[in-house]
Structure formats: structure tokens, C-alpha cells
Amino acid sequence: MKVKQLQLKNYRNYELLDLTFNDGLTILTGENAQGKTNLLEAIFLLSMAKSHRTNHDNELIRWGESYAQVEATIETKNYDFPLSLSFGPKGKIAKVNYIEQAKLSHFIGKLNVVLFAPEDLQLIKGSPSLRRKFLDSELGQSHPVYLQALLDYNRILKQRNRYLKENGYKKQFDQVYFDVITDQLIEKAVEIITYRIEFVEALDELARPIHKSLSNQRDILSLEYKSSTSKLDYEQLDTLDQQFHRLYENSLEREKERGVTAYGPHRDDLYFALNEKDAQNFASQGQQRTIVLSLKLAEIEWLNNRIGEYPILLLDDVLSELDDNRQHILMSQIEGKVQTFLTTATIKGLNLTQLEHAQILYVEDGQITEEGE
Template sequence: MRLKQLNLENFRNYPQLNLEFNHGLTILTGENAQGKTNLLEAIFLLSLAKSHRSNHDNEMIRWHENSARVTGLVETEHFEFPLELILTNKGKKAKYNHLEQAKLSHFIGKLNVILFAPEDMQLIKGSPAFRRKFLDSELGQSHPVYLNELLEYNRILKQRNTYLKQYSHSNQFDNVYFSILTQQLIDRAVSIVRYRSNFVTSLNQLAQPIHQALSNERDQLGMMYLASSSHLDYQVDEAELKSQFQALFECSFIREKDQATTLYGPHRDDLGLYINDKKAVDFASQGQQRTTVLSLKLAEIELMKELKGEYPILLLDDVLSELDDARQHLLMSYIEKKVQTFLTTATIQGLKLHQLSDADIFYVENANVYKGESLNG
């Protein structure tokens, strides 16, 4: 899978921009706050119909403008097609192959990307919410049905929490209505955790040998999808898991009313990462943390290839500054001639990449982008 063209109108600090890309490495370089990451954000937007930096779409619309447009031309092994996303203060409009999509879930995943940014180091030390977002982003691209299940779960969860807040200590509390909400929540919860659990199992199988190679056989990586309660076993069949959720919610009914919130479910699950059978969050060194995240990202690339039949596009947002020379070399060697890659960096000085001789280099300055000469190795 390749992105051949990217066109922006009133997106972030770009009033108008048209770029064409090669099939290999593209380097976007320039000082900070000039618009390099905005270009990666636009590519990410064409994949997941949302930003990786903000939850507010209007922040992507150029100041004093009413709308923004991002379009791209995507090439796959068998055909090419345009993607278009229009942002307004009233919502989003998505088009695939010139046809407007009734649901964003029909648009998401037509372009597959893997993003590797400095904040991904939070996969180790960050909150469970960060790791859940990681799982949701990857599953959303590869399994459109998952997105629908997640949206429905979040809608029902919000409805259930609102009811708990409003009526938990009131005589108007309707146990029958609350039971219906709970059953609807359980149905979606079971679907979500099975998707996530299977995804983590597959990712773990791919990441383990990669991590062993990156660590020179010193460290063993493990990962596990962790339930929000020890009373839940995600390895059982669907009917048994529903029964476990039902029993858990019945036991926690009083506590949920007292705390006025839903205490268990996928919204409180986590991804456990382990180095040599020890929790990475507690015992991993800085180097081990970087190797772990790098292993996850390389495994994501391979898993996306298995699931979708083609390699995704890789977005590296100033991430080489987080890696030493050895890990930089391993990363770039692993993806060479397989994955179209976009890399942002403040300067190309000091980059020790043999791919520089074949890379396209774009200089970004105050929303102006111009192509420079390719470097000799």
C-alpha cells in the first residue's frame, strides 16, 4: 500500500498544498512548529478519520476558515483510489473513490497506517487509557465491525453512567430498565474483549521473536490482555463470558449505585507488558522500554500485513531522536523496501541511515514545503 499524492486545503497551518511521494522513504525536515507533524496528521486522518493529537476536529481547520479538506491518492497491489475527508464545525464528510460514505466505519481502514511517535513510549509507563487507545486504533483499521461495537458500547456506557448519576439514590430508580442497559452493555463488552484478546495474542506471537533479535537474545517479551476484574476469564467461550459478566454486575450492583459509575468492562481493561516475566512498567530500563515499543511497532506492521494482505504506511514522527544509532539502524533495515515511510526530523544532520541516498527530502518552513536534492549515502 502506498500514498501517491496528498492535497490539503485550510488544514492546520496549510492554506493549500499538493505533494507527490515515492514508494520508499520520505523525510520531512525543518525547525519545530513549521508544519511537519501536521503532514503526518493529515495522512493519519485519511486512515482513521480522526487526529492522533486532538479530540477536537475544529482544531485542524485553519484559523478563520469554516472548513478543511484532506485528499489522498492511494495505490494498492491491484488498484488505486482517492480518499477525501472534509472537516467542518458541524461534522465530517468522508469519500472513498469519490462516493460519500454513510458511516465513517465504511471509510476507516481503506488506508492503513502505523504511527510511531515519542508519546508511544507511554505504552510502558502511561495510563491504561493510552494502551486501550493503542488497541482501538489498530483494531479499528483492520476490523471495521469492531468500530461499530466500540461506538455502541461507549454509547450504552454513557447512558448507563448517566442513569446511575441521576437516579442511583432516588426512588425513581427502575431496576428493569437498568437491567436492560446492563445486558446491552454485556453483549457489546464480550464482542470487544474477544477482538482485543485475539489481537493481543497475535501481536505477542509476532513481537516475541522481533524483541529477542533486537535485544540480542537477552530479553523475552510477553504481553497479555488484562480484564478489569479477576472474576473475568477472557479465554472462555462467549456464553460463559456473558455469564461471568452478568454475575459480576449483579455482585457489584450496590457499589455501582454508591459510586454512580460502571465499575467493570472494556473501558477499564489494560494491556500488560512483561520483560522476562516481570512487569515492564516496574522493572524495564529505559533501553528495554525503547526496545519493547520498537518491537510492538514492528510487530504491528507484520500483523497488518497478515490481516490486510499488504504492508501499511509507516509514520515516524521525530521518533529517531528517541532511539540510539543501533536501534535506528535496526528499525530502518527492518522496513527497507517493504514499507512506505514518512519520517519527520528537525535536521537530517546526524542521521546515520543508508536509505538517505534514495530518500525524498522535503523542507518544511512556515507551511511552505519544497523538495530538496536526494543525498548521497
């Protein structure tokens, strides 16, 4: 799929912007704090209905204004359609084909993007919650059913935790009510874990050869989805439901004491190994970058397998950090298939044959001029 046209109104430091993109590579260049990342963020918003940089939608509205709007025409193999997202006093309004969507989950994933930003390096060494967020956002934008299961799980988990906290120590603990919540939680937990495992196994297979070539055949990458407890065996998915029931029965007293649900997908993690060694402990900076890049490229292929269309790739300030060889492998992996937007402070750092055909946009203080204008 492609983003053909983009319009911004009162969004971040853009008062009004109307751009038409080409199908291949678009390069956004300019000094710091001019609006390069803001523009990538706008495209990301149209995919996830949420910024990758902030949880506060108000920050997206241009200072001094009361609403912001991001609109685009999306082109897919079969048809074109408009998407729009606006933020204002009435909150967030998401439209597909000019029709307001009652649920954001009906908007999310209409446009598929893969974003690679400097923060993503944290994926390897940062906290497990970042890796779960990665799994959730990738699965969420491609499987509406997953998104719904996740929302349900989080709601039930909150409810269960609240009950444990408020009543765990009381004599009149309502075991029947609590069992109903637990059953519901387990049903969603199994659904989420099943999706995640399938996704991680697919990524593992797709990322390995990409990673091998990016690391000059030196390093073998492997990925594994891991439970937070050895008491659950994810190799036996068909009995996971019973395993969870047993686990929750056995840990009830402890959960009551602590007032919190101790086990479940909200505690799980994604494990990266390089040559069978834990990457979280041993990967160098460069190796972390290569792992994340492999992961993103694998994701692109995975989305194409799943949806039948390549997603949009957004590269925020990451290309100039890669050596020529890896820049070249990256570009050849996506060339002719994936519409790509990349930001860079200077074009000089890029050693790309693709530059010749790229659309180059100069970003300055919320204004954009195109090369040749």
C-alpha cells in the same frame, strides 16, 4: 498500500500543498515548528478521520480560514482510489472515491497507518486509558465490526451509568429495564474483549522475536490483556457471558451506591512484561522505547496478515533517538515493503544506507521544497 499524492488546502500552516511521493522512504526535514508533524498528521487523518494530537477538528483549519481539506490518492495492490476529508462550517465530510460517507466508520481504515510518535512512550508507563486507546484505534482501523461494537458499548455504558446515577438510590428502580441494558452491555463487552484478546495474543507472538533482536537478545517481551478484576477469567472466553452476568448481579448494590458501572472492557488494561517483570515499574527509558518500537513493527506485520497489504509507517522524530543498531534493524524490517514517512530536524542524526534512495523534503513555514529543486 501507498499514499501516492497528497493535497492540502488551508490545513494547519499549509495554505496549499500538492505533493507526489515515492514508494519507499520519504524524509521530512526542517527546523522546529515548520510543519513536519502537521504533514504526518494529515496522512494519519486520512486513516482515522481524527487527529492523533487533538480532539478539536477546528484546530486543523488554517488560522483565519473557514475550512480545511486533506486529499490523497491511495494505491493498493488491486486499485487506486481517492480519499478526502474536509472540515468546515458543516462539520467533517469524509469521501471515499468522491462519495460522501454517511458514517465515519465507513471511511476509517480505508487507509491503514502505523504511527510512532514521541507521545507513544507513554504507552508503557502512562495510564491504562492510553493502552486501551491503542488497542481501540488499531482494531478500529482494521475491523469495522470492532469499531461498531465499541461505539455501541460506549453508548450503552453511558446509558447504564446515567440510569445508575439518577435512579440507583431510588425505590422505584426499574430492574427489568436495567437488566435489558445490562444484557446489551454484556453482549458488546464480550465481543470487544474477544477481539482484544485475539489481537494481543497475535501481537505478543509477533513482537517477541522483533524485540529480542532489537535488545541484542537480552530481553524477552510479553504482552497480556488483563481484566480489571480477578472475578473474570479471560482464559474461559466461552463462559464470559455468564461470568459477567454473575459479576453484575453480585455487584449491583455497590454499583447503585456508586452510580457507575464498575467492571467491563472500559476498565481493562494491557500488560507488558520484560523478562517476566512488570515493564510499567521496571523498564528504563531505552527499554520503553524498544518495547514500543517492537510493538509498532509487530503491528505492521499484523495488519499485513489481516489485510493482505502493508500499512504506511509514520515515524515522528523517533529515529534519531535510536542507536545505529536499532535504526538499522528498524529499517531492514520495513525496507522494500512499507512506505515510510519520517520527520527529523537534521538528516545528520540518521545513519541509514537507505538515505541514498530516499525522497528528501525540506519543510519551511508550510512550504515544501524537494531536494534538487
